[in-house]
Every structure is written in structure tokens, then in C-alpha cells.
Amino acid sequence: MSPSATSSGGVRDDAAADRLAAAPLPETEVSAVVSGIGPRLRSLRTRHGLSLQQLSDRSDVSPAAIHKVEQGTMVPTITTLLKLAATFQVPVAHFIGEVEAPDSPVVYTPAKQRRTRTEGDGDVVVGSISAESGPFDLAASVTEIGAGARSAEDNRHPAGESLVHVQSGTLELTVGRQVFRLTAGDSLHFRSEESHSWRNPSGRTAKVVWVSLPERRA
Structure with missing residues (x-):
């Protein structure tokens, strides 16, 4: 079930609320649930190619808090989980x-x-x-970038690979000090941790396939 808006402008997950009202879980089960939150959060973040700061900007959860949750040194509040779930468009149950x-x-x-x-x-x-879940690391999207739209000047994602393929329109990509102007049929493959940015310099929407593959940790 997708999160729904509350009258106060927040995000509510009815199933999660029902579980909070249910009888408490045994301590061993609580520990198992809590220990699984961090790995699930990190998996979602890396699959979407987001740095801690980028996820913080989108979710209104501090980078330090996200890092602590991922490392298992902090138990997130229900408010934090709701914000993260809304950002990734998954139910709280995912965590x-x-x-x-x-x-x-x-x-x-x-x-x-x-x-x-x-x-x-x-x-x-x-x-x-x-796929939003499953035994996968690769994340891919079809992105429509409006005329004149641009990214931040210095994007850096977790170590891995990015592949961009332009289906229609024009996209200008800067990776390091190199500038590439891609039109329909062109593609660019680069390391995700390299400083990069993009913009649509044309007067029409660009349609782009963007694929990200984070490196697996040993």
C-alpha cells in the first residue's frame, strides 16, 4: 500500500499504524526487525544512486541520521521512516x-x-x-527532462557505474572537465563517483534512459 497524505500535510501508512497498535512483539523479534532496517535503507539509497546528502535533501532527514540508521547505531522514529518511505515511494513495511x-x-x-x-x-x-524489490542492484529509469532544466553543479553518487542513453531531444552532460552533448541515439557510460552534472540546452523535452549500478561491498 502506498503512503497517503494526512490532513496536516504529512505521510501516513495505515498498515504501519495498525501494527503499532497491535500487541508488542517479543524482544528477539524486535531486534530482528530493527537490525534489518539499516541494510534495507542502504540498499534502496544505492540502487537509486543517491548520496547521503542527496537523500537528506529529498527526505528532510539529516545525513548523519541516515548514516546512523544504515550502520545500525540509531533506531529511526516512525516519523523518520515515514519520510524515507515517502521519498522512495514504498510502504513503511518495506523497512x-x-x-x-x-x-x-x-x-x-x-x-x-x-x-x-x-x-x-x-x-x-x-x-x-x-524492480522496487528483489535480489537486484541495478536501478534504471526513463526520465523526461524539460527544456532548460539542469542538475546541481557537482553530483557525486556512491561508487559504481552510470549509463545514460538519449531517446529523444538533447542532453548536455559534464563529467569531470569533459562536456558531452548527446542527441537521440547517443549514450555515455561513466563512473558514478566522478563529479558530474547535466542540463537540457534545447527548447524541447529530452527523454533519457538512465541506468545506475552501485559497486557491491565485499
Whole structure:
């Protein structure tokens, strides 16, 4: 179930609220649930190619708090979990172990079920085309970038790879000190941790496939 807005402008997850009102779990089960939150959060963040600061900017949760939750040194409040769930467009249950990886390493997502989100001033629409859960590391999206839209000047993501393929329109990508002007059919493959930025210099929307693959930790 997707989070829904409350009258105060926050985000509410009815299933999570019901669980909070239920009988308390045994201490061993509580420990198991809490210990699983950090790895699930880090997996979501890296699959979306976000740094701690970028996730903080989107969720209004401090980078230090996100880091502590991922490392298991801080138990997040329900408010923090709701903010993070809303940012990734997943139910709070995703963090507490009630969303299991599918038995089969195959996830089919019909077009009408694809999750989308807007960024910037609403001139960037990101539509996820990769699975939201399962035994996967790769994250991919079809992104529509409005005329004149641009990213921050210095984007840095966790170590890994990024692949950008322009389906239509024009996208200018700067990686390090190199500037690349991509048009329909062009692609660019680069290390995600390299400083990079992008902008749409044209007067029409650019449609781009963006793929991110974080490095696995040993």
C-alpha cells in the first residue's frame, strides 16, 4: 500500500499504524526487525544512486541520521521512516521486513504500475523501470527532462557505474572537465563517483534512459 497524505500535510501508512497498535512483539523479534532496517535503507539509497546528502535533501532527514540508521547505531522514529518511505515511494513495511524478495529472480512490472516522481521545479519526471524489490542492484529509469532544466553543479553518487542513453531531444552532460552533448541515439557510460552534472540546452523535452549500478561491498 502506498503512503497517503494526512490532513496536516504529512505521510501516513495505515498498515504501519495498525501494527503499532497491535500487541508488542517479543524482544528477539524486535531486534530482528530493527537490525534489518539499516541494510534495507542502504540498499534502496544505492540502487537509486543517491548520496547521503542527496537523500537528506529529498527526505528532510539529516545525513548523519541516515548514516546512523544504515550502520545500525540509531533506531529511526516512525516519523523518520515515514519520510524515507515517502521519498522512495514504498510502504513503511518495506523497512521492517514485511516485503520479501521474490522467490524467482524475475520481476514483471506492467506500464500502468510503474512508479514516477517529479524533481526540481517539476520539470523533471523520473519513471522507474527497474524492480522496487528483489535480489537486484541495478536501478534504471526513463526520465523526461524539460527544456532548460539542469542538475546541481557537482553530483557525486556512491561508487559504481552510470549509463545514460538519449531517446529523444538533447542532453548536455559534464563529467569531470569533459562536456558531452548527446542527441537521440547517443549514450555515455561513466563512473558514478566522478563529479558530474547535466542540463537540457534545447527548447524541447529530452527523454533519457538512465541506468545506475552501485559497486557491491565485499
